[in-house]
Amino acid sequence: MNIERLISMFMRLFVRKIMNRGIDAGIDLATRGRGDTKDNSPETAAQAKQSKELAKKARKSIRMARRIGRM
Numbered sequence: 001m002n003i004e005r006l007i008s009m010f011m012r013l014f015v016r017k018i019m020n021r022g023i024d025a026g027i028d029l030a031t032r033g034r035g036d037t038k039d040n041s042p043e044t045a046a047q048a049k050q051s052k053e054l055a056k057k058a059r060k061s062i063r064m065a066r067r068i069g070r071m
Contacts, residue, residue: 023062031055 031051 019066020063024059027055027058 031054
């Protein structure tokens, strides 16, 4: 193993971590609830819960697609 290969291995590791944080932050920002949560009716609370679950699925699918793309 040469030094260039080791450096590229570590760079991929760090870039992957930074990309995951950026994607998570972007999805959280896009799905962040607007307004006060105390005044929510049961319908809006259910919708907020559903959007959080959808955001979680989106994160997983994006990560899976990137993994598949690397193969």
